[in-house]
Structures are given as structure tokens and as C-alpha cells.
Amino acid sequence: MIVGSQKSIDEIWNMVKDFKKVLVFGCNTCVAISHAGGGKEAETIATLLRMRASQEGKSMEVDHTDVMRHCEPEYFEPVMDELKKYDLILSTACGVGVNFLSQRIGKIPVYPGVNTSFYGAVEAPGQFVELCAGCGNCILHLTGGICPVARCSKTLMNGPCGGTNKGKCEIGPEVDCAWYLIVERMKELGTLDKLAEIQPVRNWSTSRDGGPRRVSLEHIRAYEEGEARKSETAGGNK
């Protein structure tokens, strides 16, 4: 899932203070799990903003609402008319949600209430850990299921470097060395000999380095376009 963390209320206040009618818009999927931007958090932020507005003597209407997901139009279409009554949407979805809604809401600005942190998992209640970098070219079968792109501070393909210290990364004693973990895991799997192979220079174009990415499923696109043509023809016959 996408892990987010809430921006400080001071930062949010500085973004929103000059607007009159603000909607805090929560997303109940990923960022709700990381307690950053779900319906509950949207409600809390709205309350804090109302308090702040009254402290600062600003007349501002602040409401909140939430939907299940901000990354698919059908989830926010039903509330679109409601959203358009505001002069600012403070989205507490991840950056995907902010972008996606911005493109669809016309002249109303959409601001971020959350910092989108990473793709991660819930290690323990209230503790989230980055495990994937979305690089577009997965090699986890070669590294014992431990990702060096996301989890090695230097994204080394042929680690470890000389910075491993008692199983920890040179950047700090709280950071596990991914390559230490990889070696130990490969030992456990009985596949350590695989690590002797040199991983060649990588093609990073599948990652962000290749520019903005898109995945297109041809069979689904073809089906959808076929359906659209059918309904056009049906409309023409009317």
C-alpha cells in the first residue's frame, strides 16, 4: 500500500488560510491504514482548522467528507457536485489522489494535506516500512525477496558495500543493511551461490528515470472501445 504521513497543521494552515470555504477530503484506502488521511483524519484536520481560523479571527467555513478511493473516478463522481461548492479542496489522499482530482475538478484548487511517503507495509501497529520502490523491473527472485532498490541506501545490485556494520547500514544503526538481509535469506533458502553472479548494469528506463509511466492493458482497452462504439451506434439508431 501507499504510506503517507500527515503534514503539520501549521503547514496546512499556511496553505489554506486565505480561502473562505474549505473541504477536507479524506481517502479511506491506503492513507487511512497509515492513519494519515482517512475519513477520521480528515475530520480531525477540519476541526483543527476551524479552531485555528477562530483563533486567528478568520472567517472560514471548513467541512470534511471522504470516499473509499481517490484513484478511480467512480468513487468520487458521486460527490463531485458537493466538492464543487468549495473554493479549496484539501485532499488527504496520496499524491495520486491530488493529481487525479485536480485534473477533473475544473477551476477549484486541490492542495495536499498528506506527504506521500512510500510503498510499504504495516510492520507493527503504527509502524510502517518501505519495501518496494516501484522501479518497474522486479528482481526479487534474485535477492531472496528483499529489494535492494527500495531497501539498500545505495540501490546496489551487487552488494553489500563496505559500509555494513553489525548488520546495519552505514547511514545509521536503526537501518538494516538490505544486503546483509539478502545474504542471510539466500543462505536460509540454500541459494547463496546465486549471489556470485554479477548483476549487470540496469536499465532504469522502467523506473521514474524513463519519464512518467503508463500501463495499458490492450485487451481491456479493446473491449472498452468496442463497448463505446456499440453504444454510439445504438444512439445513432434512435
Add this chain to the structure above:
Amino acid sequence: MKSGSNLEKVILSGNPAVTAELGPPMSADPHEVIKKANILKGFCDAANITDCQTAVVRISSIAAAALAYREGLEPVMQMTCRDRNRIAIQADLLGAAALGLKNCLCLAGDHQKFSAAGRLKGHPGAKNVYDVDTCQLVGILKKMRDEGLQEGGDPLEAAPKFFVGASWTPMGDPIDFRPVNLLKKVNAGADFIQTQGIYDIELFRSQMEKIRNMGLHERTAILGGIIVPKSAMMLKYMDSSVAGVSVPKALIDRMNKAKAAAGDDKKKMRELQEAEGLKLTVELIHQILETPGVKGVHIQAIEWETAIEGIVKAAGLYPRPTFTE
């Protein structure tokens, strides 16, 4: 001969090789590099020119290496993967070769987080690159030199002829994987290896035994690393905090004894510890060179370049071999 560098010639001659280190300054003034180059000249076969070590901005390795080369000191230009992608790396390699540089040591490079240590602000918010890693960088240099090709496959009109080096941390953990780590660098094409600082000779020798069993000592020239100790405090710090370095208690005790002999005299405390550090260094050089499979030593006297002359002479490694041609 792959590069024709002095270091390569010394190694081929069978003499134990001696490399030292020159750290460029945080300054646009070349005189510091020129001064250090003249201090080291004649007492080592080549000197590593660090590439913004600890991620601190300094005169670039290539520029400082070119300055040292003009003074008659053969440089080992260091090249980290931290700051450049494969385009910048290869462009810099062509430039370095065009300036006459012949040795290159491939390194991952210290993470930018290091730069904010101590009194320095550094650049901990920098974006790092790591487009390629050390193994891959070694492969790029070899491909450029031996095939005359860029990494992407485009031909080079004139290939850069580098003597290609890599670092190795023999006692880093996971320690049983470190020989494989070296194997990969050798398979990638490392002609020489400079190791992390060695204090624990027994442990180093047990790692070298594995290396000999793998035959790696015959495929690359391993130069054992020595970090010249200045004080008991430095030895304790390296033991506890420097990755891949363990210092036996006996060595720390020796340094403490030297310190204690000075009583309360701060100046004497420093002098006695430095003297003990030099003595210890010479002993380590002998122990490393007596280890089968080792072809030389890499002596790092960090910000203490003036110590090299005395060390090399005391170790019986002076004069350095010279070659006509």
C-alpha cells in the same frame, strides 16, 4: 601491460607495491594538493586521490589527480558511484585518460548523510545517483579499455587505458560472504584491490586463506590497507564505529600505555601516541606483506601525509622501484 601505469609496473615486477592517499582540500587553491603531492612523491608507487570522501565537497578527484600528476606523483583517481550516472562517469573517464591519468579505483562512495558529521553542515539533503554500482563500474572500465566500447555499446575512437582497481572490506560482515564479494569484483575485471584498514591480522589471514583457495590472489593484486593510528581514542573509535574494522584489544592497550607514559603532559601524550602509531604501522606492514597472496600495502595516513616517508623507510620499502622508458 594494460595501462602502463607505474603501479601496474611495480606489481608486474614482483616488488611489493606501496600506495598512499592524498585527500584534496575544501578549497579552490591548488597549493595544498601540490604540497601534499611533493610530500608523498618518491615514497609510494601511486597515491589515491579521494573523490569527495565522506560526501564532503572538495577539489574533484580528477582535477586533484591531474595536479598531482603534474608534480610527478602518480595518482590513483578514485571514482565513486554516488555522484555521477554512467554518462558522467564515462565522460570523466575519457577526460581523465586524456589528462594522462592511468589508475582508477572504483568505489560505491560514502552515503551523503556522512557529510553532516562533526562540525560540517555537508549536504545530507543531496540526491544520490547510484546508477551503477562498484562491480558494474569495474566492468564499464574494462569494457572501455579492452573492447573500446562505451557501456551502451557505442565505439570509442581511443579507449581509456586504466589500471582498474576496487576496494574490498575483508572483515566486513557478513564475513563469510566477503570472499564472494571479492570474487565478483575480480570477475568484473579488477586488476588491483585495496582493502579496508587491517588491524586484526589473524582474521585477515583467515580471510586470505579463503581467497587463496579460490585462486583470487593470482587474478588480482591485493594491497592490504593500513590506517595509520594516531591515538588510543582513534583506535577505539575505529573498532566501535568504522564498518569492517576491528582492532584487537592488545593494540588499543599498547596505545593506552604510550599515552599513560606521558603523565599529564598533553603535548607529550600526543607525541608518544603518534610514535607508537608509527611503530605499530610498520609492524602491520610487515605482517600484511608476510601474508601469502598479498602484493602490497595501501597506507592511509589521513591528514598526516608527512608520516609516509618515515613509515616507508622504517618498513624497508625505500627506495621505491623505478623503471626506465
